[in-house]
Amino acid sequence: MAGNSQRRNRRTSNKKGAQVGSGGQRRRGLEGKGPTPPASARKGHKKNRVANAQAKQAAARRPAPRRGGVKGTSEMVVGRNPVYEALRDGVPAVTLYVQQYIDNDERVRDVLKLAGDRGTINLMEAPRPELDRMTNGLNHQGLVLQVPPYEYAHPDDLLVAAQDNHEDPLIVALDGVTDPRNLGAIVRSVSAFGGHGVVVPERRAAGMTAGAWKSSAGTAARTPVSRVTNLTRALEGYQKAGLTVVGLAADGEHTVEDLEELAGPVVIVIGSEGKGLGRLVGETCDYRVRISMPGGAESLNAGVAAGIVLYEVARRRG
Numbered sequence: 001m002a003g004n005s006q007r008r009n010r011r012t013s014n015k016k017g018a019q020v021g022s023g024g025q026r027r028r029g030l031e032g033k034g035p036t037p038p039a040s041a042r043k044g045h046k047k048n049r050v051a052n053a054q055a056k057q058a059a060a061r062r063p064a065p066r067r068g069g070v071k072g073t074s075e076m077v078v079g080r081n082p083v084y085e086a087l088r089d090g091v092p093a094v095t096l097y098v099q100q101y102i103d104n105d106e107r108v109r110d111v112l113k114l115a116g117d118r119g120t121i122n123l124m125e126a127p128r129p130e131l132d133r134m135t136n137g138l139n140h141q142g143l144v145l146q147v148p149p150y151e152y153a154h155p156d157d158l159l160v161a162a163q164d165n166h167e168d169p170l171i172v173a174l175d176g177v178t179d180p181r182n183l184g185a186i187v188r189s190v191s192a193f194g195g196h197g198v199v200v201p202e203r204r205a206a207g208m209t210a211g212a213w214k215s216s217a218g219t220a221a222r223t224p225v226s227r228v229t230n231l232t233r234a235l236e237g238y239q240k241a242g243l244t245v246v247g248l249a250a251d252g253e254h255t256v257e258d259l260e261e262l263a264g265p266v267v268i269v270i271g272s273e274g275k276g277l278g279r280l281v282g283e284t285c286d287y288r289v290r291i292s293m294p295g296g297a298e299s300l301n302a303g304v305a306a307g308i309v310l311y312e313v314a315r316r317r318g
Contacts (some may be wrong), residue, residue: 074094074146074147074148074149075146075147075209075210076134076135076144076145076146076147077091077144077145077147077210078135078138078139078140078141078143078144078145079138079139079140079141079143080107080108080111080141080142080143081107083096083111083143083144083145084107084110084111084114085214086145086147086210086213086214087111087114087115087118087145088114089213089214089217089218090213090218090221091145091147091210091213091214092147092148092213093115093118093121093145093146093147093148094121094122094146094147094148095121095122095123095124095145095146096111096112096115096121096122096123096124096143096144096145096146097124097125097126097131097134097143097144097145097146098112098123098124098125098126098142098143099125099126099127099128099131099140099142099143100125100126100127100128102142102143103142108142108143111143128142131144147209147210147213150207150208150225152208152224152225152226152227153197153224153225153226154226155199155226155228155234155237155238156237157197157224157226158171158196158197158199158224158226159196159238159241161196161197161224162196162265165196167194167196168264168265168266168317169196169238169241169243169265169266169267170190170193170194170195170196170265170266170268170310170313171195171196171197171198171199171238171243171266171267171268172186172190172195172197172198172199172267172268172269172270172306172310173198173199173200173231173234173235173267173268173269173270174186174198174199174200174201174205174206174269174270174271174302175201175205175231175269175270175271175272175277175278175281176204176205176271176272176275176278177200177205177206177270177271177272177302178204178205178206178272179206179302180206180207180208180209180211180212180215181211181212181214181215181303182206182215182301182302182303183198183200183206183207183208183212183215183225184211184212184213184214184215184216184217184220185215185216185303185306185307186198186270186302186303186306187212187215187216187219187220187223187225188215188216188217188219189303189306189307189310190219190223190306190310191216191219191222191223192219192310193307193310193311193313193314194314194317195223195310196224197223197224197225197226198223198224198225198226199225199226199227199228199231199234199267200225200226200227200228201227201228201229201230201231202227202228202229207227208220208225231281232280232281232284235267235269235281235284235285236284238267239284239286242265243265243266243267244261244264244265244266244267244286244287245266245267245269245284245285245286245287246259246261246262246266246267246268246269246285246286246287246288246289247269247271247277247281247282247285247287247288247289248268248269248270248271248277248288248289248290248291248305248309249271249276249277249282249288249289249290250276250290250299251288251290252287252288252289252290253287253288253289254287254288254289254290255289255290255291255292256289256290256291256292256308256309256312257292257312259287259289261286261287262309262312262313262316263313263316263317266313268306268309268310268313269281269285270302270305270306270309271302272302273299273300273301273302274299276299289309291305291308291309
């Protein structure tokens with residue numbers, strides 16, 4: 001009977017002994033867990049939610065990382081005077097092709113000297129039929145200069161350039177400007193008045209050719225140009241980044257000298273001399289401004305118009 005009573009007591013006992021392999025878990029449970037983290041770091045706390053929201057807002061304001069832009073195509077400058085002027089004006093070049101047995105006149109000697117002074121241009125001698133083939137039968141006069149593809153910037157690179165200088169972005173976008181000389185002149189004005197770059201569309205617009213390089217008077221080497229597939233979408237991206245988009249139009253509701261927004265982060269959009277701004281681009285602009293012209297001229301060259309507006313922006317910021 002006594003044995004049965006003992007077995008019955010063991011079965012009904014609630015006492016629980018130490019488990020095998022507990023390894024001191026109870027002892028570690030008594031140890032402290034360190035100082036209490038600040039409220040902003042405690043998940044679910046109001047201050048933590050506020051801190052996370054502020055971090056997201058800062059990330060949204062920060063420009064996207066540089067991703068690089070598209071590349072242009074290689075270009076050939078042909079003829080003795082065009083080749084000489086391209087080398088003199090600092091147009092980038094990879095190779096100078098010289099016809100075999102060429103008449104070594106003064107202009108040819110000048111070209112060879114300019115190419116040699118750079119020290120980075122390959123000099124290649126080629127027979128006339130080969131130069132005819134390379135230039136599709138153009139009158140090359142025995143000299144052909146190969147210009148490398150232009151490396152266009154990404155639109156976001158222009159914002160990063162402004163951020164790096166701790167400045168409000170100043171960008172010029174061109175809508176339908178097809179003359180490379182106008183593009184080069186605008187790049188020169190952007191550089192002169194502290195702008196951060198130029199944006200051009202891929203189609204129906206001038207690109208950074210040798211002619212644009214020459215018109216920029218060397219400033220294309222330090223002023224980035226971005227090429228985009230859709231100008232309207234690029235402008236909307238700049239608006240989301242906090243920039244005001246200002247279109248230049250002959251019938252604009254505001255004048256350049258009256259628009260206070262030109263003193264802040266801004267994109268100035270300039271259309272072609274004949275057609276002006278396209279419909280979609282014009283509708284995307286936050287403001288449309290006109291240049292007062294007491295003389296009564298109907299329109300201005302795109303390069304001249306850009307210079308006037310950029311001067312006004314620089315004056316307000318200065």
